Amino acid sequence: DTGVSQDPRHKITKRGQNVTFRCDPISEHNRLYWYRQTLGQGPEFLTYFQNEAQLEKSRLLSDRFSAERPKGSFSTLEIQRTEQGDSAMYLCASSFSSQNYGYTFGSGTRLTVV
Amino acid sequence: DAKTTQPNSMESNEEEPVHLPCNHSTISGTDYIHWYRQLPSQGPEYVIHGLTSNVNNRMASLAIAEDRKSSTLILHRATLRDAAVYYCILRANFGNEKLTFGTGTRLTIIP
Numbered sequence: 001d002t003g004v005s006q007d008p009r010h011k012i013t014k015r016g017q018n019v020t021f022r023c024d025p026i027s028e029h030n031r032l033y034w035y036r037q038t039l040g041q042g043p044e045f046l047t048y049f050q051n052e053a054q055l056e057k058s059r060l061l062s063d064r065f066s067a068e069r070p071k072g073s074f075s076t077l078e079i080q081r082t083e084q085g086d087s088a089m090y091l092c093a094s095s096f097s098s099q100n101y102g103y104t105f106g107s108g109t110r111l112t113v114v
Numbered sequence: 115d116a117k118t119t120q121p122n123s124m125e126s127n128e129e130e131p132v133h134l135p136c137n138h139s140t141i142s143g144t145d146y147i148h149w150y151r152q153l154p155s156q157g158p159e160y161v162i163h164g165l166t167s168n169v170n171n172r173m174a175s176l177a178i179a180e181d182r183k184s185s186t187l188i189l190h191r192a193t194l195r196d197a198a199v200y201y202c203i204l205r206a207n208f209g210n211e212k213l214t215f216g217t218g219t220r221l222t223i224i225p
Binding site: 004031033035040041042043044045048055056091093097099102103104105106107108 | 146148150155156157158159160161163199201205207211212213214215216217218
């Protein structure tokens with residue numbers, strides 16, 4: 001297993017377009033998290049899944065954002081009608097549910113909305 | 115979420131030990147102390163975590179104060195590759211599962 005993979009690494013889109021990002025977690029991990037990070041700030045929590053169930057969503061996750069994790073494997077994060085304020089790094093992480101393990105993050109998808 | 119306080123930035127000489135402090139005066143008895151670091155253009159990387167006792171691993175050591183209101187991440191011999199933003203995070207043992215990041219400490223290593 002090579003870790004958490006995110007695709008694409010970079011995405012430039014025009015305002016108003018829809019975009020979808022994919023995350024492939026470490027296969028043994030049952031938890032999957034999405035974060036967003038803007039320049040100079042720490043990552044902000046968006047949502048997380050345990051297996052295929054979405055257990056928590058941040059209020060940052062407006063109705064233009066939707067995340068899925070079908071069959072508890074990979075996950076997708078879709079942003080509809082993108083706005084310039086959506087420009088950020090979108091990070092995915094996975095972990096076991098136990099406190100004895102840390103998160104493993106991917107390298108992120110950098111979204112630029114023009 | 116219980117809050118942590120870290121210096122915005124620190125500098126250290128290469129091959130010297132580095133002590134990165136973190137204050138968490140409102141920590142609850144079941145909160146774990148986690149440290150992550152983020153190198154430029156990468157996602158955060160897990161470093162170490164602990165509850166009450168000091169912890170060591172191949173990357174670093176974590177020293178936890180007896181009252182648990184502060185902790186220190188120790189890099190025993192800094193290299194240029196340790197230049198990163200270091201985040202100290204309290205993670206609840208039950209219920210609130212997510213990591214909540216602050217702005218961290220930007221560590222600069224001077225050759």
